[in-house]
Amino acid sequence: MTAAVTGPPSLRNGLSAARSGALRETCARLAEADDAEFGVRLLGNTPTHEARGPEELERWAEAATAFGTELAARAGPHGGAGRTGARVVERDGGLDALLLARYVSRPVPTVELYTDTLALGEELAGWLGWRTWFAAGALRGAALAHEEAHCLLHGDAALRRALRDRLGHSALRLGRLRIPGHVAGADELAAHAYAAARCGLGRTPLLLTAALASAVRALGED
Amino acid sequence: MGIVILLLMLAGVGLMLARKLPTAFALVLLGVAIAAVSGAPLTGKDSIVDTVLQEGSVTLAATMLAVLIGSWLGKLMEETGIAGTLVRKIVEFGGDRPTVVALGVLAVSALIGTVTGSAPAAMMAGIIGIPAMIAVGVPKTTAAGTILMGIAAGMPFELPVWQFFSTALDLPVDTVRGFMLKLFPFAAAFAVLFVLVESRRRGVAHTWSLTSADERPSGGARRRSRARRLGDAPWYALLAPAVPLVLALGFELAIIPSMLAGVLYALATTTRPREMNKRLLRTLYAAFEVAAPPIALFVAIGILLAAVKLPGAVEALDPLVKAVSPANPFVFVLVFTVLAPLCLYRGPLNVYGLGAGIAGVLISAGIYPATAVLGLTASYNQVFGVADPTSTQTVWAAQYSGVSPQQVMVRTLPYVWCVALGGLCVTAATRL
Numbered sequence: 001m002t003a004a005v006t007g008p009p010s011l012r013n014g015l016s017a018a019r020s021g022a023l024r025e026t027c028a029r030l031a032e033a034d035d036a037e038f039g040v041r042l043l044g045n046t047p048t049h050e051a052r053g054p055e056e057l058e059r060w061a062e063a064a065t066a067f068g069t070e071l072a073a074r075a076g077p078h079g080g081a082g083r084t085g086a087r088v089v090e091r092d093g094g095l096d097a098l099l100l101a102r103y104v105s106r107p108v109p110t111v112e113l114y115t116d117t118l119a120l121g122e123e124l125a126g127w128l129g130w131r132t133w134f135a136a137g138a139l140r141g142a143a144l145a146h147e148e149a150h151c152l153l154h155g156d157a158a159l160r161r162a163l164r165d166r167l168g169h170s171a172l173r174l175g176r177l178r179i180p181g182h183v184a185g186a187d188e189l190a191a192h193a194y195a196a197a198r199c200g201l202g203r204t205p206l207l208l209t210a211a212l213a214s215a216v217r218a219l220g221e222d
Numbered sequence: 223m224g225i226v227i228l229l230l231m232l233a234g235v236g237l238m239l240a241r242k243l244p245t246a247f248a249l250v251l252l253g254v255a256i257a258a259v260s261g262a263p264l265t266g267k268d269s270i271v272d273t274v275l276q277e278g279s280v281t282l283a284a285t286m287l288a289v290l291i292g293s294w295l296g297k298l299m300e301e302t303g304i305a306g307t308l309v310r311k312i313v314e315f316g317g318d319r320p321t322v323v324a325l326g327v328l329a330v331s332a333l334i335g336t337v338t339g340s341a342p343a344a345m346m347a348g349i350i351g352i353p354a355m356i357a358v359g360v361p362k363t364t365a366a367g368t369i370l371m372g373i374a375a376g377m378p379f380e381l382p383v384w385q386f387f388s389t390a391l392d393l394p395v396d397t398v399r400g401f402m403l404k405l406f407p408f409a410a411a412f413a414v415l416f417v418l419v420e421s422r423r424r425g426v427a428h429t430w431s432l433t434s435a436d437e438r439p440s441g442g443a444r445r446r447s448r449a450r451r452l453g454d455a456p457w458y459a460l461l462a463p464a465v466p467l468v469l470a471l472g473f474e475l476a477i478i479p480s481m482l483a484g485v486l487y488a489l490a491t492t493t494r495p496r497e498m499n500k501r502l503l504r505t506l507y508a509a510f511e512v513a514a515p516p517i518a519l520f521v522a523i524g525i526l527l528a529a530v531k532l533p534g535a536v537e538a539l540d541p542l543v544k545a546v547s548p549a550n551p552f553v554f555v556l557v558f559t560v561l562a563p564l565c566l567y568r569g570p571l572n573v574y575g576l577g578a579g580i581a582g583v584l585i586s587a588g589i590y591p592a593t594a595v596l597g598l599t600a601s602y603n604q605v606f607g608v609a610d611p612t613s614t615q616t617v618w619a620a621q622y623s624g625v626s627p628q629q630v631m632v633r634t635l636p637y638v639w640c641v642a643l644g645g646l647c648v649t650a651a652t653r654l
């Protein structure tokens with residue numbers, strides 16, 4: 001990446017006509033997939049789920065998404081990362097690391113927002129005509145809400161247990177004894193659903209995430 | 223003459239450090255050069271050709287075979303899904319508590335580390351274990367360190383290492399086992415401490431990654447279909463990595479048969495009879511590739527050991543080494559603890575390099591009893607196995623986690639240094 005020399009990568013002047021057409025096509029194809037499909041993809045990409053069938057992943061994706069949506073409804077309209085007490089830090093370098101935001105619990109709970117990725121995401125939503133789904137400024141709000149959900153889950157064992165029960169996966173079953181099993185990636189999916197509900201997004205943030213990944217790749221190739 | 227040998231050793235370290243020569247080649251050249259300057263004849267008794275090259279190269283044959291069988295068992299555990307199932311079960315049981323997952327992966331790494339060499343063990347435990355830890359919120363450097371500390375915790379029970387020390391230091395396996403049993407509590411305690419303290423200090427990290435919703439058409443689908451074909455290994459198959467250990471430790475069976483029993487157990491619990499032959503051969507041949515680097519190294523170490531044990535070399539080095547080696551137990555612990563970082567970066571005290579030669583000198587010059595040299599080298603092995611940023615397992619684990627090997631070294635060194643200190647104290651208290 002030569003972002004420091006040429007300014008932030010931009011879709012309008014950073015892409016050849018052919019590349020920009022291909023990117024539009026890729027993103028249009030992404031938009032055709034429904035939100036549930038993105039949830040299945042996320043779980044499928046999460047380690048430990050390599051051997052699981054699509055039906056199981058679909059069931060989990062649905063349960064985790066519903067959990068996140070309800071959590072947002074319970075949290076009410078007022079909030080933001082300030083409510084959980086997390087510090088918010090803006091930083092650069094997200095496009096190189098392929099990151100949009102990060103939550104770290106130590107030394108103090110902190111939400112890191114990668115401004116370069118957020119800027120490209122905003123530009124992309126406008127460029128693709130996805131403003132009805134992702135209003136101006138909504139991505140930043142979604143990032144804050146997403147990490148807020150992690151913060152909530154991290155600090156509340158009962159909440160984590162509720163999510164686990166909702167998914168209904170068993171790590172071990174011996175006769176009547178049943179030990180509930182953790183589903184890796186379910187918290188991430190719940191956080192995305194939480195963000196979508198809190199910020200009134202028309203589609204899952206994962207759609208814009210996937211489009212962003214394609215855009216970064218396209219810009220990298222030019 | 224002793225000075226010339228030391229200068230040669232220094233030159234050898236320089237070549238390894240500068241990466242002008244692979245360690246194994248440098249050690250062979252060093253062995254031949256040491257033999258030449260200490261006046262060894264070309265052929266005959268105590269000679270370059272017959273003693274150093276011919277006898278030296280096969281000295282560690284039993285170790286090479288143990289390494290090969292360990293790699294075989296490793297390949298088998300990988301192909302039959304035993305390693306993957308272990309990690310998956312840990313995430314299912316402990317998933318929403320990252321510290322519990324890290325402790326579980328630590329235990330699995332230790333278990334896998336007992337049968338197969340550090341580098342293949344890191345890959346086997348880490349290939350699923352590292353992304354699984356990161357997925358539940360363990361920060362990257364902690365994840366890489368957990369795999370390495372786990373392997374080091376299992377290292378006192380790594381059977382090929384017993385064989386190596388037994389042959390290289392000319393000690394009965396019983397003696398090696400006895401010391402390793404005393405070293406293990408330190409290695410295990412500091413590995414657990416690493417996970418607990420680092421979890422507390424670094425907490426959890428969750429990232430919103432751009433690639434999380436990617437569709438992975440080729441690689442992912444292939445991996446997925448392969449994993450599905452394998453499925454979960456049955457629970458009793460998960461005991462496979464413990465079989466050699468139980469036999470060698472509990473029943474005091476010899477090392478190679480113990481490891482072969484592990485291979486047979488892993489095979490019998492996972493494979494249908496008509497597929498057994500094919501799978502055994504396939505994994506055995508694949509194991510040769512995994513075991514090639516350590517086997518090449520053990521050939522070279524054997525040559526170097528034979529050279530420093532030549533009468534001419536012993537005579538030349540004896541006064542020098544005597545002059546600098548502390549006899550007082552307190553000074554022994556102090557000096558060798560301070561020198562511990564010299565085993566890093568392919569340094570002169572690296573046990574799988576020049577350090578083996580120095581150990582040979584210490585014994586053949588009669589400076590320390592062989593049991594004390596065992597304590598010294600085994601303690602250094604704990605530091606080298608985790609924190610050396612040039613060793614395969616550390617480089618791999620760091621890069622696979624997305625951090626630099628130096629970051630992993632800085633994070634783990636305090637803990638493994640303490641393990642070495644513990645091992646040296648035990649050595650000074652019992653063997654000097």
Ligand SMILES: [Zn+2]
Pocket residue numbers: 146150188191428429430
């Ligand atoms: Zn997240």
